[in-house]
Amino acid sequence: MGLLSGKKALVLGIANERSLAFAIARRLADEGAALAVTYQGAALEARVRKLAEALPAGTVVPCDVTNDAEISTLFERVEQELGGLDMLVHAVAYAGREALSGAYSDVSREGFLQAMDISVFSFTALARHAAPLMKDGGAMLTLSYYGAEKVVRNYNVMGVAKAALEASVRYLAADLGSRGIRVNAISAGPVKTLSAKGVRDFNTVLSQVEERAPLRRNITSEEVGAAGLFLLSDLSGGMTGEIIHVDAGYNIIGL
Ligand code: 1JT
Helix, strand or coil: CCCCCCCEEEEECCCCCCCHHHHHHHHHHHCCCEEEEEECCHHHHHHHHHHHHHCCCCEEEECCCCCHHHHHHHHHHHHHHHCCCCEEEECCCCCCHHHHCCCHHHCCHHHHHHHHHHHHHHHHHHHHHHHHHCECEEEEEEEECHHHCCCCCCCCHHHHHHHHHHHHHHHHHHHHHHHCEEEEEEEECCCCCHHHHCCCCHHHHHHHHHHHCCCCCCCCHHHHHHHHHHHHCHHHCCCCCCEEEECCCHHHCCC
């Protein structure tokens, strides 16, 4: 009997087998949870359906988080097919390629709002829809990065977005705590996922971590999956509004 037998989870943000969302979903499924997963855009559908089959995840739904109607339809399907919800995983972020290099101050209004809409507001919108389905309490999880706390070259508007996302975790935790719903985040070290693909000098970022982090290595997606399982299960029952670092200790180093 798994840690999550009889529990139901919705996972957004799977693009391929390297996705942090997939590593988290893998651990939830292995512990016996029933899963619903989403994909963003027709280009990702076939790949996500194949991964869903492997997990397994019985429900696969398209969801563009900038579209209110698609969010509503997603939760109608989750209610119909899972009959409730215990866990929500938000592993969604976007900023235009041009926003992730050069000076932060050059960000356009459009680029700023798009990053905030997809990477920040979406978590709040999803939480609002998910909470009524969490009748016996529940747990919500999102993903952040160190660029929310300190200036990280090229992370730019994503750093501002992640700072707002981390604040959202605290406000949502305060809103939903009385209903037994916990809200937490993992601040993950850099991992070579599809998101990292568009990032210039990402290999330099990885080698800096190897050099400076206390563990002298980068983290794996499996380590994010394990921390995700912890934050979504009763093992972390006393924790809410927390941002925990899974970063080989990188964030604790000063000079
Ligand atoms: C996005 C991207 C969100 C890359 C992300 C991300 N959160 C972490 N990363 C990896 C990363 C990116 C940069 C970086 C360090 C780590 C890309 C698409 C938009 C969303 O700079 C040192 C730029």
